Amino acid sequence: xxxxxxxxxxxxxxxxxxxxxxxxxxxxxxxxxxxxxxxxxxxxxxxxxxxxxxxxxxxxxxxxxxxxxxxxxxxxxxxxxxxxxxxxxxxxxxxxxxxxxxxxxxxxxxxxxxxxxxxxxxxxxxxxxxxxxxxxxxxxxxxxxxxxxxxxxxxxxxxxxxxxxxxxxxxxxxxxxxxxxxxxxxxxxxxxxxxxxxxxxxxxxxxxxxxxxxxxxxxxxxxxxxxxxxxxxxxxxxxxxxxxxxxxxxxxxxxxxxxxxxxxxxxxxxxxxxxxxxxxxxxxxxxxxxxxxxxxxxxxxxxxxxxxxxxxxxxxxxxxxxxxxxxxxxxxxxxxxxx
Amino acid sequence: xxxxxxxxxxxxxxxxxxxxxxxxxxxxxxxxxxxxxxxxxxxxxxxxxxxxxxxxxxxxxxxxxxxxxxxxxxxxxxxxxxxxxxxxxxxxxxxxxxxxxxxxxxxxxxxxxxxxxxxxxxxxxxxxxxxxxxxxxxxxxxxxxxxxxxxxxxxxxxxxxxxxxxxxxxxxxxxxxxxxxxxxxxxxxxxxxxxxxxxxxxxxxxxxxxxxxxxxxxxxxxxx
Numbered sequence: 391x392x393x394x395x396x397x398x399x400x401x402x403x404x405x406x407x408x409x410x411x412x413x414x415x416x417x418x419x420x421x422x423x424x425x426x427x428x429x430x431x432x433x434x435x436x437x438x439x440x441x442x443x444x445x446x447x448x449x450x451x452x453x454x455x456x457x458x459x460x461x462x463x464x465x466x467x468x469x470x471x472x473x474x475x476x477x478x479x480x481x482x483x484x485x486x487x488x489x490x491x492x493x494x495x496x497x498x499x500x501x502x503x504x505x506x507x508x509x510x511x512x513x514x515x516x517x518x519x520x521x522x523x524x525x526x527x528x529x530x531x532x533x534x535x536x537x538x539x540x541x542x543x544x545x546x547x548x549x550x551x552x553x554x555x556x557x558x559x560x561x562x563x564x565x566x567x568x569x570x571x572x573x574x575x576x577x578x579x580x581x582x583x584x585x586x587x588x589x590x591x592x593x594x595x596x597x598x599x600x601x602x603x604x605x606x607x608x609x610x611x612x613x614x615x616x617x618x619x620x621x622x623x624x625x626x627x628x629x630x631x632x633x634x635x636x637x638x639x640x641x642x643x644x645x646x647x648x649x650x651x652x653x654x655x656x657x658x659x660x661x662x663x664x665x666x667x668x669x670x671x672x673x674x675x676x677x678x679x680x681x682x683x684x685x686x687x688x689x690x691x692x693x694x695x696x697x698x699x700x701x702x703x704x705x706x707x708x709x710x711x712x713x714x715x716x717x718x719x720x721x722x723x724x725x726x727x728x729x
Numbered sequence: 730x731x732x733x734x735x736x737x738x739x740x741x742x743x744x745x746x747x748x749x750x751x752x753x754x755x756x757x758x759x760x761x762x763x764x765x766x767x768x769x770x771x772x773x774x775x776x777x778x779x780x781x782x783x784x785x786x787x788x789x790x791x792x793x794x795x796x797x798x799x800x801x802x803x804x805x806x807x808x809x810x811x812x813x814x815x816x817x818x819x820x821x822x823x824x825x826x827x828x829x830x831x832x833x834x835x836x837x838x839x840x841x842x843x844x845x846x847x848x849x850x851x852x853x854x855x856x857x858x859x860x861x862x863x864x865x866x867x868x869x870x871x872x873x874x875x876x877x878x879x880x881x882x883x884x885x886x887x888x889x890x891x892x893x894x895x896x897x898x899x900x901x902x903x904x905x906x907x908x909x910x911x912x913x914x915x916x917x918x919x920x921x922x923x924x925x926x927x928x929x930x931x932x933x934x935x936x937x938x939x940x941x942x943x944x945x946x947x948x949x950x951x952x953x
Contacts, residue, residue, distance in 0.1 A: 522809035527739070530745035571817055578914065596918070611813045
């Protein structure tokens with residue numbers, strides 16, 4: 391609370407005072423009052439005025455200053471009311487009460503939306519389990535009745551499956567609630583599952599899946615990591631170059647504090663101008679515009695999930711040469727002690 | 730014959746699954762009435778159980794808990810719940826494996842085979858030494874023996890040969906072979922499979938089995 395502004399706001403008090411004072415003097419002059427009386431009463435007058443001006447300022451200053459500073463310093467400024475003691479002047483009480491009511495109604499609204507979000511999330515999870523039943527049936531049927539289902543149908547089925555999974559993990563990763571389980575996971579197993587899942591696609595597109603000696607264990611949720619790796623492999627398949635010997639090479643770098651999983655392909659790569667934005671929601675960039683299949687969601691979800699799991703994901707690329715994705719897993723000393 | 734019991738409430742899936750498993754030489758039992766599934770498991774006494782989590786009456790995980798109190802029949806949970814938490818829970822209740830829908834049938838078969846081998850209830854194929862006519866095949870060492878002759882197979886050739894051997898007299902598709910290879914972390918491509926196949930044939934030829942492996946155009950291979 392600045393005094394200058396407060397004073398400006400209370401300028402009318404000064405005016406009233408001056409007007410009153412002038413009349414006062416006039417009356418004194420009219421009755422020919424003694425000079426000493428005029429001086430002493432004027433002195434009293436001025437003191438009274440200053441008190442009227444300053445006392446409310448002092449009373450209000452603490453409350454308003456705290457309010458402003460705390461709003462500024464809190465990262466959740468809607469909690470500011472909790473940090474203030476109840477003011478002891480009427481205006482302050484009114485403001486305090488109003489803020490309290492506003493807060494309460496906002497909390498109710500937020501709660502309502504949270505509940506609603508939870509409902510939507512539960513519905514989507516349920517729907518995904520439901521939709522996977524006919525999907526599984528189709529997969530089984532395509533295997534049993536090969537004359538009715540050709541390879542193309544199978545690949546389409548796989549795409550359908552991928553999109554369904556994308557919805558599932560999007561809802562899971564966007565939700566505040568913890569939906570994963572971190573435990574020691576063998577990277578080779580995750581890599582194998584992703585490979586098997588994409589085998590038909592990789593063979594069809596003549597892309598070699600090269601896995602270099604991976605014998606490392608990391609702390610992660612294997613299902614989530616499978617999805618993340620799946621997105622990266624999918625991208626490599628989608629954005630392959632028309633050359634002989636396309637490949638996706640997966641390797642691991644073990645460092646003292648961390649383990650880095652590296653996925654490198656020799657696909658079309660990403661333009662430097664697009665590189666910073668590939669993890670943004672709905673970003674498709676130059677490559678995406680050329681491939682109609684792009685939704686720009688895969689890497690966004692992958693990044694989100696990595697952040698939740700506490701992994702770091704980075705991308706590096708030279709256009710028309712290669713793309714390299716790094717996933718960094720931290721080693722947990724606390725966990726080592728527990729073992 | 731190895732008996733597999735499927736506990737799953739979707740009829741079409743049951744039917745298709747049954748067809749796949751029967752083609753691979755398993756005997757399949759389906760459960761119709763879920764109110765008494767535990768009793769049915771005991772009476773049929775299958776070698777392996779494919780159990781869905783979302784089944785009517787008693788849910789799959791609870792059923793498994795009940796079952797584990799008195800039986801150690803191998804159980805594979807087959808479910809659409811793709812979550813580490815559910816998986817960890819199922820394993821802690823005593824499931825031997827956990828597969829999420831929609832699954833690749835070839836992979837399902839591989840998992841079933843692996844669980845049966847691990848739990849040693851599959852009396853037909855659980856030996857490491859397989860035989861083919863006068864040949865003995867040691868899949869541990871990757872060696873084929875005929876009297877005093879010995880040939881050594883590479884890892885890929887070994888995987889292919891043992892798969893053909895366990896599916897003797899049946900047509901094995903390239904896709905099945907590929908899946909098996911990839912499942913063993915040998916991520917080879919189509920060309921490499923062809924190369925491996927012809928190397929294996931040459932090796933068999935060396936010990937006098939020139940036409941052991943037959944190619945069926947558009948279908949796959951057969952060891953007869």
